[in-house]
Amino acid sequence: MKTVDQLIDRLSQHHLRTQETPLFNPVFQLGLDLSRELEGGEIDLDTLEALVAELECDSMQSRSRRLRRLVAPVTPSENTEGLKKSLKAETFADFQAAWQRPQLHAVFTAHPTFLLPPEQSEAVAQAASSDREIGSDVCVLAPERPQVTLEYEHDRAMRAIANAQDARDSIVGELLDHAAGKWPDQWQDLAPLPFRFASWVGYDMDGRTDIKWYDSIGFRLGEKTQRLSRYIASLERIDPDHPLLGTLRPALAYAQARSADFAGDLTEPEALSAAANRLTADNPDKLLSLAPLIDALEEEACDADKDRAIALKTLAAAMRADGLGMGWIHFRVNSSQLHNAIRRRIDPDNALDLASKGAIATLREMLATVKPLRSNFAALAIESSTAIRQFLAMAQILAHIDADAPIRMLIAECEQPSTILAALYFAKLFGIEDKVDVSPLFETESALEHGGRFLDALLAEESYQQYARLRGRVAIQTGFSDAGRFVGQIPASLAIERLQGRLSEAMEANGLTDVAALIFNTHGESMGRGAHPDSFEDRLTWPLSPWAKRRFARAGIPLEPEVSFQGGDGYLFFSTPELARATLTRIAQIRPAETDTSAPTDPLYRRTDLSLDFYRAIRSHQREHLHSKTYARAVTAFGLGLLNSTGSRVSRRQSDLAADREMNLRQIRAIPHNAILQQLGYPVNVIAGIGSAADGNYEEIASLLIESERGRQLVRLARSSNALASIKTVAAYGELFNSAYWASRPYRGTESHLSDACEVLAEYLTKDDRAGVFRRLASRLRVDALKLHRLLSLIPNEHPLEEREHIRRTIGAAQSLRLALLQHMFIKAVSIPAFSRANDISRDDVLEMVFTLRVDDALAQMRRAYPTNYPQITDFAVDAPSDYPDGDGEGYAAIQREYIDPIERAYGLVLRLSTAIANEFGAHG
Known part of the structure; x- marks a missing residue:
C-alpha cells in the first residue's frame, strides 16, 4: 500500500468485515497491515512519509474548502454587491x-492554536481566497515549525487586525457612498x-507568569506605532500634502522612539527610569487623543467633493473605532489574584470571608470614600x-x-460580587474607572450554576450601578473552553444562554x-470550544441565541x-484581504446585534418539561465522564505527546513518570483536552450524552x-461532530497496550523476526x-452512540455534505498509519540493547517514556x-x-542508526499526522 487511495480502499474492505464480526476493528x-x-x-x-505528505495535502485542501464554505462568497466584487443588496433602510435615521453602533466586537485572542506553520497557513488562506478550484498548489511543506513565542503570536494578531481594518474601511466607504446617493442632504451626518x-495578546496574565509588565507597555507602544x-x-492616499500629516508624522517618530525604549529588558532601575522619563515628559509630538484630528477630518469633508469626503470620513471612522492602537485591549487576571490584592488593604490577617456580607459592606464603604x-x-x-500591577x-x-x-479588565473564575467590587476599587484608586470595563468571566460549572444570583447581587449594588452608567455598559464574559470541558459543550451553551437571559x-x-x-x-x-x-450564521448565533437577544431587545x-x-x-x-472582507460582509449581513422581537417563542423554551430534563440528562452524562477514572486515564494515556506545540502558553508535561499515570484532567487546559479527543477519534465533550x-x-424529543x-442547531452541531467521530479508533489505541496482541502477533511463525521484541512488549504490558x-x-461510548443514532434517524439531515464521508475515511487512514508508526516506535524501543541504570533512569523508565510519547525525553536518555x-x-x-583501539571505531553509531533515529523520525511523522487530523476537524482543539 503506497497511496492514500489504496489505504482508503483497504479500510473500506475491512469495514465490510464488521458485518461478520462486530468486534473486528x-x-x-x-494499522497492523x-x-x-x-x-x-x-x-x-x-514510503510512510510519502503517505503522510499525501494525507497532509488532502487535509490542507479540506481545510481550505471548509474555510471558503463558511464565508463564501469570497471575491471582492461579490461582497460589494452582497452588502449593497442588504442595505434596505428606508429612512436616513x-x-x-x-x-x-457596532454589530460585533471581534477580539483577536491567542491561546495555543497556532497549528500551521506560516507557509501552510498562507497556502490554506490563499486557496480559500478565490473561487478557483482548490488544487495541489495548497500542499506546501513547511521547512520547519517555528517556535511559537508571545512575540510571534502578537505579530500574527496584528496582521489579522490590519486586514480586518482594511476590510472595515471598504465597508464604511460603501456605506457612505450608498448614503450619499440616497440622502444627499443628510449623509454627512x-x-x-x-x-x-480588540486583542488580549500580550496582556492576558491568567495562568501565566512569563509576561512582564513592561512587555505589555512595549506591545501597546508598538501597536500605536503601527496604527x-x-x-x-491612508491620509497620504487622499492627499500627500495634507496638513494633518504635519501632526501625524512627528507623532509617529515620537512613538517609534518610545517603542524602542520599551523593547528591551527594563529590570534595572536605571534603564527603566530613563525609558519612563522620556515617555512621561511633556512633548509637543506626544499625541494622546485623536479627537481633534477626527473633528478636523469631518469638518473638511463637509466642504469636499463626494469622493474626497468619503475618503476623509472613512479615515475618521477608523480613528473613532480604534484610537491610537490597532484596536482596544483586554487585560486579564484571575479572581484569586484580585483577592490577594484586596486582602492587603482590607484583611491583612486573612480572617475575612470575601464572599460574606461583611466583606461586601466594607468594599461598599471603601468605594464610597476612596481617593x-x-x-x-x-x-x-x-x-x-499581579492584579494591582x-x-x-x-x-x-x-x-x-x-x-x-x-481598556477591558477580564476576571477569570469570578464567582462572587466582591471580586468585581474589588476591581472597581482599584480602578477608582488609580483614577481610571471612567476608562476601564470590568468584566467577570463565567465559565466554570459553579460560575454558570450560580451566575444568576451573582448578577442579581452585583447589579443591585449602587456603586456598581453608578459605575455602569459612567461607562455606559454592563460587561460580562462567557467562556466556552473550560465550560465545554467540565460541563460538556451542549449543556455549557444552554447554561450560558440562560445566564445571558438572567x-x-x-x-x-x-x-x-x-x-x-x-x-x-x-x-x-x-466545535469543542x-x-x-x-455555517457562519450558526457560528454567531450558537453562543448568543435569538432567544437571549430578544430578552434584551424586549x-x-x-x-x-x-x-x-x-x-x-x-x-x-x-489572513488575506479577500477573506477579511468576506468575513465582515457575512457578519454585516447576519447582523448579530439585532433580532426579531415579534418572533414566536421557540418550542425548546416553551416545552421546558422536556427540554430541561433533556439538558440535565446530557449534563449528568458529561459529568460522569469527567469524574470517571476510565475517561481521565484514556485522555491522559499519551500525556500531551500526540499534540504539536501550538502556542506560547502550553500545558507542561509532568517530569515524574508516576505523575503521568495519575495525571488529572484539570492539569490539562481546555484546548489540549479538546485536541486530544480529536486525536483519539471521538469528541466526547460534544457528542456524548445526547443519545442517552x-x-x-x-x-417526543x-x-x-x-x-x-x-x-x-443543536442537532447540526452533533451531526457535524459525529460525522468525524470513530469509536473504533478509540478502541484501536487501547490495542497498542494489549499484552495478548503482542504475544499473539508472531504466533505460528508469521513474523518470527519480531518474536523477541513482541515477547518483551507482551511481558512488559x-x-x-x-x-x-x-x-x-469505547464500550460506554458505543452504548451512548447507538442511542444517538436512533435519535438522529428520526430527524431530517438539514445539511448533508458529500465530502464528509471522504473526510471520515481520510481520518481513518491517517489514524491507521499513525498506529503503524507507534508500533514501529514500540518495537524499536524494546529492541535497543539493555543499558545500565544511570542517574535514576532505567531502561523501563525509557520504555515508559516512549509508551506515553515523551519521546524527546526518551531520545535524550538513549543518546x-x-x-x-x-x-x-x-x-x-x-x-x-x-x-589500541583496534576496532573500526563505529562505537554506538549502529544503534543510533538502527533504533534511535527511526524512533525520532517516526515520531516526527506522528506529529505531522496530528496536524493533518486537526485540519480535517477544521481546527486545533
Whole structure:
C-alpha cells in the first residue's frame, strides 16, 4: 500500500468485515497491515512519509474548502454587491441606527492554536481566497515549525487586525457612498461604526507568569506605532500634502522612539527610569487623543467633493473605532489574584470571608470614600501583586499612550460580587474607572450554576450601578473552553444562554435599561470550544441565541455582542484581504446585534418539561465522564505527546513518570483536552450524552428538536461532530497496550523476526492498564452512540455534505498509519540493547517514556546511554605509539542508526499526522 487511495480502499474492505464480526476493528487492522509491511521490509519509512505528505495535502485542501464554505462568497466584487443588496433602510435615521453602533466586537485572542506553520497557513488562506478550484498548489511543506513565542503570536494578531481594518474601511466607504446617493442632504451626518476590534495578546496574565509588565507597555507602544503608520498611509492616499500629516508624522517618530525604549529588558532601575522619563515628559509630538484630528477630518469633508469626503470620513471612522492602537485591549487576571490584592488593604490577617456580607459592606464603604492616587512607572516596577500591577499598567497606558480607547479588565473564575467590587476599587484608586470595563468571566460549572444570583447581587449594588452608567455598559464574559470541558459543550451553551437571559432580567430589575449589555462570548474555532461548524450564521448565533437577544431587545437594552477569533485558527478568517472582507460582509449581513422581537417563542423554551430534563440528562452524562477514572486515564494515556506545540502558553508535561499515570484532567487546559479527543477519534465533550438523554422518549424529543430552531442547531452541531467521530479508533489505541496482541502477533511463525521484541512488549504490558481503559471507554461510548443514532434517524439531515464521508475515511487512514508508526516506535524501543541504570533512569523508565510519547525525553536518555560523539585517539598529539583501539571505531553509531533515529523520525511523522487530523476537524482543539 503506497497511496492514500489504496489505504482508503483497504479500510473500506475491512469495514465490510464488521458485518461478520462486530468486534473486528478496521482501523487497527489497517494499522497492523501497514506495520507488517513496514517490519517485513516491503515498505520503509520513506514510503510512510510519502503517505503522510499525501494525507497532509488532502487535509490542507479540506481545510481550505471548509474555510471558503463558511464565508463564501469570497471575491471582492461579490461582497460589494452582497452588502449593497442588504442595505434596505428606508429612512436616513434608520440607516444611522443600523450602522453607527457596532454589530460585533471581534477580539483577536491567542491561546495555543497556532497549528500551521506560516507557509501552510498562507497556502490554506490563499486557496480559500478565490473561487478557483482548490488544487495541489495548497500542499506546501513547511521547512520547519517555528517556535511559537508571545512575540510571534502578537505579530500574527496584528496582521489579522490590519486586514480586518482594511476590510472595515471598504465597508464604511460603501456605506457612505450608498448614503450619499440616497440622502444627499443628510449623509454627512453619518458616522459609521460597524465593527470594533480588540486583542488580549500580550496582556492576558491568567495562568501565566512569563509576561512582564513592561512587555505589555512595549506591545501597546508598538501597536500605536503601527496604527499611526497606517493612518498616515491612508491620509497620504487622499492627499500627500495634507496638513494633518504635519501632526501625524512627528507623532509617529515620537512613538517609534518610545517603542524602542520599551523593547528591551527594563529590570534595572536605571534603564527603566530613563525609558519612563522620556515617555512621561511633556512633548509637543506626544499625541494622546485623536479627537481633534477626527473633528478636523469631518469638518473638511463637509466642504469636499463626494469622493474626497468619503475618503476623509472613512479615515475618521477608523480613528473613532480604534484610537491610537490597532484596536482596544483586554487585560486579564484571575479572581484569586484580585483577592490577594484586596486582602492587603482590607484583611491583612486573612480572617475575612470575601464572599460574606461583611466583606461586601466594607468594599461598599471603601468605594464610597476612596481617593485617587497618582502613580508612575517606579510604582509599577516595585509592585508585587499581579492584579494591582495590571491596574497600574492600565493607568500608565491611559496617561501616556492613548487617552481615548477604553481598556477591558477580564476576571477569570469570578464567582462572587466582591471580586468585581474589588476591581472597581482599584480602578477608582488609580483614577481610571471612567476608562476601564470590568468584566467577570463565567465559565466554570459553579460560575454558570450560580451566575444568576451573582448578577442579581452585583447589579443591585449602587456603586456598581453608578459605575455602569459612567461607562455606559454592563460587561460580562462567557467562556466556552473550560465550560465545554467540565460541563460538556451542549449543556455549557444552554447554561450560558440562560445566564445571558438572567443578565437581561437583572438589568431590567435594577433600572439599568439605559446602558448597553456587552456580552463577550469567548470560544475557539473548533466545535469543542463553542464554534458551530455548519455555517457562519450558526457560528454567531450558537453562543448568543435569538432567544437571549430578544430578552434584551424586549427590555429596551442595547446589545453589544463580542466574540473571539482565536490564534492561528481564528486568524485564518482575516489572513488575506479577500477573506477579511468576506468575513465582515457575512457578519454585516447576519447582523448579530439585532433580532426579531415579534418572533414566536421557540418550542425548546416553551416545552421546558422536556427540554430541561433533556439538558440535565446530557449534563449528568458529561459529568460522569469527567469524574470517571476510565475517561481521565484514556485522555491522559499519551500525556500531551500526540499534540504539536501550538502556542506560547502550553500545558507542561509532568517530569515524574508516576505523575503521568495519575495525571488529572484539570492539569490539562481546555484546548489540549479538546485536541486530544480529536486525536483519539471521538469528541466526547460534544457528542456524548445526547443519545442517552433521549433514551425512552425518542419520538417526543425528536419532534421537539425538529420544531425548534435552537434544537435543529443543536442537532447540526452533533451531526457535524459525529460525522468525524470513530469509536473504533478509540478502541484501536487501547490495542497498542494489549499484552495478548503482542504475544499473539508472531504466533505460528508469521513474523518470527519480531518474536523477541513482541515477547518483551507482551511481558512488559501485562502490568499496563491502558488496554482495559480504552476498551471500557469505547464500550460506554458505543452504548451512548447507538442511542444517538436512533435519535438522529428520526430527524431530517438539514445539511448533508458529500465530502464528509471522504473526510471520515481520510481520518481513518491517517489514524491507521499513525498506529503503524507507534508500533514501529514500540518495537524499536524494546529492541535497543539493555543499558545500565544511570542517574535514576532505567531502561523501563525509557520504555515508559516512549509508551506515553515523551519521546524527546526518551531520545535524550538513549543518546546519553549510547553516545556517538566521544573522544577519538586522533584528537591527541601523543608521541608514544598505540595499537589500541583496534576496532573500526563505529562505537554506538549502529544503534543510533538502527533504533534511535527511526524512533525520532517516526515520531516526527506522528506529529505531522496530528496536524493533518486537526485540519480535517477544521481546527486545533
